[in-house]
Amino acid sequence: MSxxxxxxxxxxxxxxxxxxRTLLEAHWSPAVTYVDPMAEVCGHEGVEALVGGVQAQFPGFVFTPVGEPDAHHRQxxxxxxxxxxxxxxxxVGFDVLVLDEQDRIADVRGFLDRVPA
Incomplete structure (x- = not known):
């Protein structure tokens, strides 16, 4: 799952x-749903717009893993x-990914643990 x-x-x-777009097509279900405290989107277009918005809000910032993932079954x-x-x-945030039968991301549930003022 790493x-x-x-x-x-x-x-x-x-x-x-x-x-x-290439990453979305390869690793995300076309019917993906994404929900966190700031957004609720679906599909590749929704996720792409969300990612673009976050990048515009935090230019030059990068996402990095914190600790090790914990997985079982398809999550x-x-x-x-x-x-x-x-x-x-x-x-800092915490996400749960659920995969479909093709091991693509089908559902994302996100939580924000630390957000700047």
Whole structure:
């Protein structure tokens, strides 16, 4: 499951639209649902718009894993950080990914643990 977490974070870090679309098509279900305290979107277009919005709000920041993922069956939970590369994360969150039968991300439930004022 570490591979799917890496692909998930790679999607959030992809600043090139074509690269992000390629990651979405390869690793995310076309019918994906995504919910966190700030957003609720579905499908590749919804996730792509959300990622672009976060990148615009936090230019130059990157998502990194925090700790090790915990997985069973077709689901994985993990903590992530968002901040300048190589620095302490400014934002920390916790996501749960549920995979479909093709091992693509079908459902994301996100939580924010630390958010700047």
């Amino acid at each position: 591979d799917i977490v890496r692909s998930y974070l790679d999607t959030w870090n992809a600043t090139d639209t074509d690269a992000r 994985v939970r993990f903590q992530w950080g968002l901040g300048p590369e190589g620095a302490e994360p400014v934002v």
